[in-house]
Each structure stands twice: as structure tokens, then as C-alpha cells.
Amino acid sequence: MEDFIASLDVNQYLPAALAWATNILLALLILIVGVFIAGKAYKAMVSIANRYPQLDDTLFKFFGSVVRYTILAFVGIAVLNRFGVQTASIIALLGAAGLAVGLALQGTLSNLAAGVMLLIFRPYKVGDFVDAAGKFGKVTEVDMFTTILQTFDNQHIIIPNSQIWGEQIINHSHHPIRGVDMTFGVAYGENTDAARAVIDKVLANHPHVLKDPAPFVEVETLNDSSVDFIVRPFCHGEHYFDVRYTVPELIKKALDEANIEIPFPHRKVIVVNESA
The missing domain is CATH 1.10.287.1260 (Helix Hairpins)
Structure with a gap:
């Protein structure tokens, strides 16, 4: 049982x-x-x-x-x-x-959505120099939520992607060859052809200024006290700042050696002697 x-x-x-x-x-x-x-x-x-x-x-x-x-x-x-x-x-x-x-997490999700768009369309990549969200620097990292820039004075800037996407983005590294715009003025009494020749010589001797495309040097404006030349040499992107910050001093010295006056603003004061 x-x-x-x-x-x-x-x-x-x-x-x-x-x-x-x-x-x-x-x-x-x-x-x-x-x-x-x-x-x-x-x-x-x-x-x-x-x-x-x-x-x-x-x-x-x-x-x-x-x-x-x-x-x-x-x-x-x-x-x-x-x-x-x-x-x-x-x-x-x-x-x-x-x-x-x-x-x-609306803010975080907006950063995520912006990060996805940035990674799909890739307006910039790591190593590019960009102006974005009012900041300028070298892109060191792009992730889903932020973009990290390194500035020239070695600051570490973290920008939320939502502040970048939809705003103006200037990628200074997109094209391999850059033009460097500068303006130089000479006095009205100087010969513009002689001034142009001095500028051309400086650009021709600069190690980072390209021969092709040729530098652009022309009179741009007749100002109140000067004849202004627009000077646009071309260089490879990695030499942009070297050209930007060395050429003005070289041209200044060359114009001085050629006795070509670089004017500064003048003000004429007329004194009226009422007792005369």
C-alpha cells in the first residue's frame, strides 16, 4: 500500500x-x-x-x-x-x-541626436581646426554627446554637440591649400608698382608660400590716408599660422628698407586766431 x-x-x-x-x-x-x-x-x-x-x-x-x-x-x-x-x-x-x-533627459538626448548627425555628415573630424559654438581649436575627440577641442594656449574645451549642430561650423582644415588674407597700406605719395614689387619679393622668398596658385596682390581700397593692398598668399593648411604671423613683419621690414612709407591716421588741426 x-x-x-x-x-x-x-x-x-x-x-x-x-x-x-x-x-x-x-x-x-x-x-x-x-x-x-x-x-x-x-x-x-x-x-x-x-x-x-x-x-x-x-x-x-x-x-x-x-x-x-x-x-x-x-x-x-x-x-x-x-x-x-x-x-x-x-x-x-x-x-x-x-x-x-x-x-x-531631453538635453542629453538632443546632444545624442546632434552627435549622430555630426558623425553621419562629418563636417569635421579629429585633427581638424574648426570654429564651432564660438570656440576655435583643434578637434581631439568627437563622441555621441560632446566634441572636445584643444586651443592654441592648451585649453581643453568640451562642447555639447547640440550647441554645434545647427550653428555655423567653419572647418579650417577641409581644403589642403589655404589662402591667407592680409591688408597692407602705403602712403598716397608712394609708387604702387614699387610697393607691389616689394610685397611680391617677400612672398616669393617665403619658404611656405606656394608658387601655384600664385599669391594675389592688388590695390583693394583708397582709404583716407593710405592706399590699401589686399595680399593673399596660398600655403598648405599646416603652414597657415606660420604664414599668417610671419609675413606681416617681413613685409613691414621690406617696405622700410625700400623707404616706402606705411602711413598712420593723421588729423589736421586748424587754429584760428580771432584777435588777428
């Missing part, structure tokens, strides 16, 4: 135990396969950027992470579903939580 009762107990709990064992095995299988697929999806997204150098790997790593965690979220829901957990309420709760977090 006792053996009969024991066999009834075993028969009663055996189906439930088998069902739980089956669910555990299936859940483990779903988990293993899901993690494997998520990892493969991440690597596939990253490999797209590796195959095409013009694509930014930071952006595709972000997309890969989004795909991976999305797959893992569905895997988690499928695993819970194997154990009879009602996932509809969990999904609704996660949706509400996501909405609340999104509202709380």
Missing part, C-alpha cells in the same frame, strides 16, 4: 518537474542563442565601418550597441515568457519608464 501511494506521488509531480526542466533548458537555449546573435549583430555593425573608411566607427559602435541591447531585451522577455511570466505588463512598464527617462 505504501509503495502504491509513493508511486502516485511520483506520478503526480513528474509532469510538473519535466515541464520545469523543459522550460529551464529552453530558456537556457534561448539565452545562449540570443546572446550569440546579439554579439554577431554588434560585430556586423562595427565591421561595416571597418570596411568603409569614410564611415565613422564611433557611430556604428553606437548603432551596434543599440541593436545588441534590443536583441537582449527581447531575449529576456522570451526567457520570462517560458516560465509563465506575463510580459505584457513588463513591456508597458518599461515603455512608461522609457518615456519618463526620455523627458528627464
Whole structure:
């Protein structure tokens, strides 16, 4: 009799135990396969950027992470579903939580959206000199939320991407050859051809000024007390600041040696002697 009762107990709990064992095995299988697929999806997204150098790997790593965690979220829901957990309420709760977090992080999300646009359209890259958000410097890092600049006085500037996207961006490094605009004035009594010859000689002897395209030197304006030349030598981008800050002094010295006057503003004062 006792053996009969024991066999009834075993028969009663055996189906439930088998069902739980089956669910555990299936859940483990779903988990293993899901993690494997998520990892493969991440690597596939990253490999797209590796195959095409013009694509930014930071952006595709972000997309890969989004795909991976999305797959893992569905895997988690499928695993819970194997154990009879009602996932509809969990999904609704996660949706509400996501909405609340999104509202709380509007500024952060705007930076994220701007970062995605910057990484897709790439108006600048690491190593470029840019004017952005009222700051000028060398781009040292571009991520999903910020752009980091290094200034000439070695400041480390972190700019939120939302402040950059939608505003004017000047990329000084986009073209390999740059023109350097400068203005020099000579007195009205001086010979403009002689002044132009002096300027041309200085530019021709400068080691970083290119012969092709040729420097542009022409009279631009007749000011109140000077004849102004616009001078535009061309150079490679990495020599821009060397040309910008050495040529003015060289031209000043050359004009002095040629006895060509560089005027400064004059004011004529007329004194009227009323007692005369």
C-alpha cells in the first residue's frame, strides 16, 4: 500500500518537474542563442565601418550597441515568457519608464541626436581646426554627446554637440591649400608698382608660400590716408599660422628698407586766431 501511494506521488509531480526542466533548458537555449546573435549583430555593425573608411566607427559602435541591447531585451522577455511570466505588463512598464527617462533627459538626448548627425555628415573630424559654438581649436575627440577641442594656449574645451549642430561650423582644415588674407597700406605719395614689387619679393622668398596658385596682390581700397593692398598668399593648411604671423613683419621690414612709407591716421588741426 505504501509503495502504491509513493508511486502516485511520483506520478503526480513528474509532469510538473519535466515541464520545469523543459522550460529551464529552453530558456537556457534561448539565452545562449540570443546572446550569440546579439554579439554577431554588434560585430556586423562595427565591421561595416571597418570596411568603409569614410564611415565613422564611433557611430556604428553606437548603432551596434543599440541593436545588441534590443536583441537582449527581447531575449529576456522570451526567457520570462517560458516560465509563465506575463510580459505584457513588463513591456508597458518599461515603455512608461522609457518615456519618463526620455523627458528627464531631453538635453542629453538632443546632444545624442546632434552627435549622430555630426558623425553621419562629418563636417569635421579629429585633427581638424574648426570654429564651432564660438570656440576655435583643434578637434581631439568627437563622441555621441560632446566634441572636445584643444586651443592654441592648451585649453581643453568640451562642447555639447547640440550647441554645434545647427550653428555655423567653419572647418579650417577641409581644403589642403589655404589662402591667407592680409591688408597692407602705403602712403598716397608712394609708387604702387614699387610697393607691389616689394610685397611680391617677400612672398616669393617665403619658404611656405606656394608658387601655384600664385599669391594675389592688388590695390583693394583708397582709404583716407593710405592706399590699401589686399595680399593673399596660398600655403598648405599646416603652414597657415606660420604664414599668417610671419609675413606681416617681413613685409613691414621690406617696405622700410625700400623707404616706402606705411602711413598712420593723421588729423589736421586748424587754429584760428580771432584777435588777428
